[in-house]
Amino acid sequence: MIRPITLFLAALLTGCSSYSTVTVPAGEETVVSAPADTTVLETLPPAEIDGTRTEPVEVTVYEDTSQRETVDLSWLEVDRSDPDRQTITARVERGSSVVEKTFKLPEVGESTRLFSRGSGLEGTVFGAPTDRTEKAITSTIERPWYMRLGRNLRLLAAIVFGAFLSYVVVKLTPGL
Incomplete structure (x- = not known):
């Protein structure tokens, strides 16, 4: 049977990445x-017509009014x-x-x-x-497994040490 403390430690030690809402400032x-920069040229440079042809999304025709x-x-x-x-x-x-x-x-x-x-x-x-608010994929930088293991072991040691200190305080303090 899996103990609740094991589930808690497993949830605490795993990393997560998910979608987050990001607000992009205006x-x-x-x-x-300011006045525009003006350049006067003797000849008209040709318009470069390259790229991929595209069609308009909407066309509206007005009479000349x-x-x-x-x-x-x-x-x-x-x-x-x-x-x-x-x-x-x-x-x-x-x-x-x-x-x-x-x-x-x-x-x-x-x-x-x-x-x-x-x-x-x-x-x-x-x-x-x-x-504007946009959805963005956020994640942590993926560290190598041995760095994650070392960090998780230090965290586990800190939790065990904290539990040991709590045990000592409870045993040494009269009336608790």
Whole structure:
């Protein structure tokens, strides 16, 4: 028969890994208020068209009812390759000039809206960064078996020593 103390020690000495809930703090606001860096080039560099073709999730067609001037969008790129510098780059044609603008990708909880204006393509950020909760696999670093055995033996020795001290205190203290 397995004694309760054996079950207790077995449960105490085993390691566990499980899913835990992790709260990711909100990032700083994406709004950029400094003037943009401007580079003037003599020729238009070609747009690199590589990667794997993808289809849109949703398509909505509107009749032309906008009162704004129109611009021709050559391409739009969302670059998330560098986690510290995620950007949205748009290249628009207005008359005989082509303007490429790069915006900072918004944080979780924010939205960026790009639209045409007299000076070309403009952007706005609305919303506020928010915390988010995600499930993450958490586990301890797996030590070699001999290191775990040594640690568990030390813990077992400490428990036995504590039980021995408790026994001695109970026997030496009158009236207990």
